[in-house]
Amino acid sequence: MSKTDPLLIHLSETLKLTGQVAFVWNLTEDKLLFFGDSKGVFDCEAGELPSNSLEYNKKLNPEDLPYRLETLHTIFDALSNEQPQTDYKIKYSARHMDGSFIPLEEKGTAIYEPKAGQKIARGIIKIDAAALKENLILQGMEGALIKPDIMGDATAGRRYLQNIIEGLSQEHTRCLDRGFVLAVGIDRLSVMNEVYGHEVVDAIIEKTGKRLQELALEGGTVMRLGGDIHGVIFKNRLQKNMDELARYILQNFLRRPFIIDNQSIQVFVSIGGKKIDEITLTPASLLVKVEKALQEAKGQGRGCYINYDESKVEGAEDYKNLLELGNDFLQGLRNNRVCVAYQPILGTNKDEVSFYECLIRLISEDGKLIPAGHFIDAIEHMGLTRLVDRFCMKNAVQELEKYPDIRLSINVSNQTLMDPEWLKDLSSMLHGQKDVAARLIVEITESSAMQNIDYTLNIVRELQGLGCAVALDDFGSGQTSFSQLKDLNLNMVKIDKSFLMELDNHKNKLFIETLHTLAGGMDMETVAEGAQDAEVMKYLKDSGIQHIQGFAYGRPSIERLWLSEEDPDRHPVKLNTLKYDDLVKKDV
Structure with missing residues (x-):
């Protein structure tokens, strides 16, 4: 396909008149070709357009990139001889030369060509006029924008x-x-x-x-x-x-x-x-x-x-290792080597599991289980935390749908908390499933909650409106006061594990006991994180803490711990080829 083809030249001129860009993307060879209004859509000349996906991704808003990558990954993964093509639509934003981000809408068709062994996408990209109008705040005349509140927001x-x-x-x-x-x-x-x-x-x-x-x-x-x-x-x-x-x-x-x-x-x-x-x-x-x-x-x-x-x-070597780990994680996601581990949390009232926390895990190519601590820094460096959060969210909802007697919690990073698409996706998955929503706990960190307290309040209300419980994770590690804790109207508060590491310190015990008393007065349950031995567990039980999490009670496992050892579904189907005895024992 040549850009000098008369038909393509005619197509390009027609697209310029309508303010659109057509594209053809050969995924197998990772080659991108654009035609049309490149100046109007991307604010660059035709010769400056990206020629592959890596160059194109650099033009996109880093906060939108994980969502686009995940969506395309899901679409192209589903292509087969039985379903050789599917239509899709994605919205994201791209950078213009002045540094601003312009909302775009990409409508395309993903195609699998079995004879050539290739996957191709083709379609149209245009400025999302409705989103642009919503984003622009006119001041006096068209195009005069109010500067974002970078000091308060x-x-x-x-x-x-x-x-x-x-x-x-x-x-x-x-x-x-x-x-x-x-x-x-x-x-x-x-x-x-x-x-x-x-x-x-x-x-x-x-x-x-x-x-x-x-x-x-x-x-x-x-x-x-x-x-x-x-x-x-x-x-x-x-x-x-x-x-x-x-x-x-x-x-x-x-x-x-x-x-x-x-x-x-x-x-x-x-x-x-x-x-x-x-x-x-x-x-x-x-x-x-x-x-x-x-x-x-x-x-x-x-x-x-x-x-x-x-x-x-x-150091430089550490930085290189982080990049390699990040790439390993993305490769693992493509090859179904990313999974969820479940850590049991003890409910002290009945002395049994009250819920399980969902934690991300990576399976190496040689079948070894890699805890999140080994690659989470790489995920944060590459801006992929939203991808991880979405993976855990979808997994948790599927498990809750399949097993009506369990309760699960998922963690939400600051990037995800600020992403309205994540909440829309969760709302869509829970639509008409009040029972599932009632058994899902969404954990937000104290630092994320305090970045924008008013925004967090709205998110908490929306999640609770869906039927979910909301927990504040790592309480005590940041700046939240007890009065602000009340304002957030949470269902649960998780005490930061640092307070359990130094229980000999009288102030730490006082903090734990005071928090539990105040939480009770605000109808909030308390969870203590990081219980490492029986002595700490006894103290927490005696103090009235409702839930205890830590190795003293249970380690994370990729097995479905709520099922019996004999149940074949205890082990995730996609990991049945792995040596589970080795994996579970090594999962810390």
Whole structure:
């Protein structure tokens, strides 16, 4: 197929008049061909269009990419001699030259050609006019947009930062010794929450953002990244000045307390820094790295700074390993080597399993079971957490449909929580199945919940409206106060395992017992995570905790633990060829 074919030239001109692009994608050879209005749809000339799926994926919004990949994977996997073709429609957004994301609609047909042994997709891509109209907020005249609230809305802030980084990575003439990102986190915010209350803490967060804007001066842009964290990006400042600037910010906060309600409040911050260099994988991966540096800085105490590129957070070899692990996971997903493990949670009232938590697992090519801890960092680096969450969600709903006597919980990452398509999919799967929904628990992490409290409240209401229970995971690890816990109106709260690791500390016991008492008054059940021995389990039972999770009671297993050993369905069908005795014993 040649672009000089007169028929294709005529087709291309016709498509330009209608504002559309036609495409042909040979999956077997991974070759892409486009015809039509490339400037109108993709904001680039015909010669700049991507020629394969890897190049095309780079143009897409990183937050939409996992959804598109999963959808296409499902569609092409289903093609066979009996079903040689199927139509599909996907909506996502692509980057224009000004850094903005434009919503697109892709309508295509997936085709299997058995004689040639090829899979092909062909169809039309156009701007999604309805979504574009919804996204645009007109101010006075058409095209004048209100700037997103990057200081108040953490989701908008993260997207804004990722857009800037993505734009920089595509500037081939950019000086590689310029540009860096700082993640600035407020220290001990959860303590201040309890001492001063959430209104003062909100004021501290707002004043921290304004202080950073003041210190960034010209050339720096500040945005909220979530919870107690602000991001500061310097696109053109020399990278060698990053350490000096970070320490200047630390000293400023040390010397200048905030005045709130006529009282002086000393606020300390910790900082993680990362250069924007040529080896950065994606905007999402850079964000992960700078936040890892921040967490290491926080771990060293108040008012600390870590330069990611000079720290031992992750060496070059570790980075390479992460990429390999991420690719292994994607390959495993394609080859049905990804599965779910179920960890039993003890219900102390009846001294039996109250529910099972669904945990992702990968089977290596030689049949060994790989726990999530070995590859979850790679998944986060590659922006694939939504793919994992969707896999667990679909698996859980299918299991609940098949086994009416069990209850399952699934984990939802921040990326997934902010993805409206995930909630639509769950709603569709649970439609007309109130009994299934009533046995599904959705776990959201404390850090995710606090990034945008109003948005989280809406999500909690929608999930509960479907009939699901909602649990707050890792409570106590972040900044949530007891009063905010009440506002969220949750069904269940899971106490962070760090409190069980040091039960000799009187404060930890006091926290657990206080939380249980308050949760009871708010009609919330309590779950203690990380019970490692019988002594801890006895303490938790005596304290009235309703659910206990940990190796002391049960390890995760890819077997359906609710079925008897003799039941052939106890082992997942797609993994029947594996050596289950070895897998289950090694699954920790």
